[in-house]
Amino acid sequence: EAQVTQNPRYLITVTGKKLTVTCSQNMNHEYMSWYRQDPGLGLRQIYYSMNVEVTDKGDVPEGYKVSRKEKRNFPLILESPSPNQTSLYFCASRISGGTYEQYFGPGTRLTVT
């Protein structure tokens, strides 16, 4: 089954404790991205990757890092999480070019206390 998976689905952590949210897709998509969803703000892009070893900032990159060492994986790293990073995070992927249709993972709900 074609899908985007994320782990963990739920995470509660404390301020300053480094964490990684994994994202993996099995559709051989070149493009992957991370969004955060906050009430009243919709989805905002954090980082994206056009292909392996090619990453760039989205609209709200502060406090986040990413890496793309393999085509299928695109982890999101929070090296020193803060309470304002409490949010619902979505990973997405799509083929390059085309119609921009993205396939979304199930989401990761992160709470930073």
Add this chain to the structure above:
Amino acid sequence: AQSVTQPDIHITVSEGASLELRCNYSYGATPYLFWYVQSPGQGLQLLLKYFSGDTLVQGIKGFEAEFKRSQSSFNLRKPSVHWSDAAEYFCAVGVNQAGTALIFGKGTTLSVSS
């Protein structure tokens, strides 16, 4: 700058009544347009999409949307709402800009009353 506006933050519709959710976009070129639905506690599911051709597009779950270039709109409709349609709905535009491939509206929450 490209943007998507969903004017209605929250809408309540009676079960069996018709529904229209509004979406306006700002984008200079021909847009790729999408509607996604997010049920409580769930991820995003694609309802329908418009790329070109017929301006009235059909989606899943009985939804349809009409692209009106002159009004820069892509409104979502359903003739008869079911209680299971209660969810948050997001309109999005695909832009030809490195990275920002999808720009989302802020969403409309649909409640269904019995």
